[in-house]
Amino acid sequence: MIAAFSISPMGGDHDDPDGGVAAAVAEAVAIVRASGLPNETNAMFTNIEGEWDEVMAVIKACVDRLAESAPRVSLVVKCDIRPGHTGQLTAKVERVEQHLRTGT
Numbered sequence: 001m002i003a004a005f006s007i008s009p010m011g012g013d014h015d016d017p018d019g020g021v022a023a024a025v026a027e028a029v030a031i032v033r034a035s036g037l038p039n040e041t042n043a044m045f046t047n048i049e050g051e052w053d054e055v056m057a058v059i060k061a062c063v064d065r066l067a068e069s070a071p072r073v074s075l076v077v078k079c080d081i082r083p084g085h086t087g088q089l090t091a092k093v094e095r096v097e098q099h100l101r102t103g104t
Contacts, residue, residue, distance in 0.1 A: 002088055003055045004045040005077045007062050009070030024069065028062035038089045045078075049089040052081070 009024045029046055032039045035058045037050040048055055059077065066073045082088065 001052055001055055001082065002047060002049045002080045002092075003059065003077055004047045004079075005059055005062075005075065006045050007059075007066060007076075008074045009066045010072040010074050012070050024066055027065055031062050031065060032058055038087075040089065045076075047089060049086070055079075 007025065007028050008021050029041050032041075032046055032048055035048070035050075035054070037048050037054060037058065039046060039048040041047075048058060050058075059075070063073050063075055080088070
């Protein structure tokens with residue numbers, strides 16, 4: 001499965017109009033990267049690929065970490081659950097790129 005998730009602390013010192021959530025989000029991204037699962041981070045989401053229990057455990061660890069320093073945590077998750085398929089984090093993008101190259 002691939003999960004795209006966005007996490008952000010809310011309340012406390014994190015409600016900074018100058019983007020004060022970046023340090024907390026970086027802590028979550030560090031947890032994702034340390035998991036060893038395929039992942040990527042962009043401006044809106046962090047994508048992670050693995051088995052259901054692995055992916056959800058990583059997302060939970062991110063929530064737990066941010067909850068240590070914030071009274072509230074916002075989490076948005078979107079999942080593509082496709083048993084028997086791996087490597088889709090890059091393969092899905094490659095299929096789109098192939099269409100763009102060939103114009104079909």
